[in-house]
Amino acid sequence: xxxxLDFELSSLKGESEGSLRLxxxxxxxxxxxxxxxxxxxxxxxxxTLSMVAGNSKQVESxxxxxxxxxxxxxNSSGIQELRYTAFAKDEIVAVTGAKSVYAQKDTISVAxxxxxxxxxxxxxxxxxxxxxxxxxxNNIDASLLHAAAHLGATxxxxxxxxxxxxxxxVSRFAIRKEVKARSLKILQIPGLSILxxxxxxxxxxxxxxxxxxxxxxxxxxxxxxGI
Amino acid sequence: xxxxLDFELSSLKGESEGSLRLxxxxxxxxxxxxxxxxxxxxxxxxxTLSMVAGNSKQVESxxxxxxxxxxxxxNSSGIQELRYTAFAKDEIVAVTGAKSVYAQKDTISVAxxxxxxxxxxxxxxxxxxxxxxxxxxNNIDASLLHAAAHLGATxxxxxxxxxxxxxxxVSRFAIRKEVKARSLKILQIPGLSILxxxxxxxxxxxxxxxxxxxxxxxxxxxxxxGI
Numbered sequence: 001x002x003x004x005l006d007f008e009l010s011s012l013k014g015e016s017e018g019s020l021r022l023x024x025x026x027x028x029x030x031x032x033x034x035x036x037x038x039x040x041x042x043x044x045x046x047x048t049l050s051m052v053a054g055n056s057k058q059v060e061s062x063x064x065x066x067x068x069x070x071x072x073x074x075n076s077s078g079i080q081e082l083r084y085t086a087f088a089k090d091e092i093v094a095v096t097g098a099k100s101v102y103a104q105k106d107t108i109s110v111a112x113x114x115x116x117x118x119x120x121x122x123x124x125x126x127x128x129x130x131x132x133x134x135x136x137x138n139n140i141d142a143s144l145l146h147a148a149a150h151l152g153a154t155x156x157x158x159x160x161x162x163x164x165x166x167x168x169x170v171s172r173f174a175i176r177k178e179v180k181a182r183s184l185k186i187l188q189i190p191g192l193s194i195l196x197x198x199x200x201x202x203x204x205x206x207x208x209x210x211x212x213x214x215x216x217x218x219x220x221x222x223x224x225x226g227i
Numbered sequence: 228x229x230x231x232l233d234f235e236l237s238s239l240k241g242e243s244e245g246s247l248r249l250x251x252x253x254x255x256x257x258x259x260x261x262x263x264x265x266x267x268x269x270x271x272x273x274x275t276l277s278m279v280a281g282n283s284k285q286v287e288s289x290x291x292x293x294x295x296x297x298x299x300x301x302n303s304s305g306i307q308e309l310r311y312t313a314f315a316k317d318e319i320v321a322v323t324g325a326k327s328v329y330a331q332k333d334t335i336s337v338a339x340x341x342x343x344x345x346x347x348x349x350x351x352x353x354x355x356x357x358x359x360x361x362x363x364x365n366n367i368d369a370s371l372l373h374a375a376a377h378l379g380a381t382x383x384x385x386x387x388x389x390x391x392x393x394x395x396x397v398s399r400f401a402i403r404k405e406v407k408a409r410s411l412k413i414l415q416i417p418g419l420s421i422l423x424x425x426x427x428x429x430x431x432x433x434x435x436x437x438x439x440x441x442x443x444x445x446x447x448x449x450x451x452x453g454i
């Protein structure tokens with residue numbers, strides 16, 4: 001098993017070994033962290049990587065139970081036993097299929113939004129929670145929206161938009177490839193900006209382990225939405 | 228709440244109403260069913276759609292507890308109280324980044340596979356289970372593989388492959404766009420073909436509800452891997 005002193009010695013020689021067990025909420029796991037994990041594995045090839053995906057609460061529980069070493073979560077979550085550090089900003093944006101009737105304009109008013117079919121995530125999703133908070137803060141009555149479907153996966157929503165004229169709300173990170181390939185289009189909603197913070201959650205106490213290497217690595221590699 | 232007689236009458240008039248609550252294992256939820264859901268919603272706009280994603284066992288439990296109406300699962304699962312019907316064939320394929328050293332050839336031998344870094348799904352994943360069964364049936368010792376990482380989401384694996392020369396095993400459905408865009412490349416492994424069946428799971432008993440409409444729709448729309 002992993003031994004902290006061995007780790008320290010091999011770390012000084014630049015040959016860090018051990019395992020890094022990550023947990024990440026679904027947007028982070030799918031779209032934010034894989035590039036960085038690949039780079040981390042190139043830099044520290046002897047550190048065995050694993051990552052589980054779940055919602056923020058699920059990965060926080062895994063962290064408390066010592067089943068993972070680091071959790072990457074959204075800012076809506078928070079448990080007293082854990083220490084949190086912000087590492088990246090995210091934005092939830094309105095998006096539509098490039099061929100949809102809604103893609104003919106670059107902006108959409110709140111009134112137009114309310115008359116359009118909307119595709120939402122499932123109950124319990126952090127993205128849905130952030131969206132509902134933002135609507136409430138902007139005095140938009142979410143009960144007036146026409147939810148055509150609640151789909152429990154961002155990839156499902158993206159594919160649905162290819163075939164159905166509608167509007168969805170997803171993380172900018174989730175649609176970088178599609179926006180670049182012009183198969184999906186972001187719609188601005190004047191006056192509405194939906195931001196959130198991604199955070200690192202750790203157990204308390206000093207650490208000199210693959211997870212501290214990884215957290216350093218996270219901060220050295222500035223993560224920004226590339227669109 | 229939903230009323231079966233009302234449904235029957237409105238169904239005869241071609242105006243089916245009600246709600247369809249689906250559960251689907253993650254590959255199906257993300258890559259197989261969204262296009263069909265969008266078409267179904269065009270055909271039956273008054274049927275409210277929702278879909279939760281999970282592993283096969285999780286969505287089977289939701290079905291038994293009447294929290295969803297239909298589950299779409301992989302063939303490795305199976306519970307006596309449920310009725311199963313096959314609806315699509317899937318294939319798990321070896322895939323690599325188009326710029327990786329492994330992409331220089333179209334095929335890879337088992338010996339080459341064993342010396343390459345492999346990216347696998349997490350424990351509990353149906354895709355990982357199918358892969359391990361196939362290895363065992365083909366006398367490939369999975370313990371000889373060099374797992375560079377276990378990642379709990381297919382999207383994470385696809386992004387990781389963009390930045391790290393390695394080989395992963397994923398459903399053909401999951402990489403249709405990337406293979407078409409030539410950012411990922413399928414590698415043939417002579418003698419190894421990893422097939423599975425996607426299945427519809429239903430509770431027992433007669434049904435005339437949005438779920439029967441949906442199941443009919445599934446069969447009328449022949450689902451095939453398009454690559």
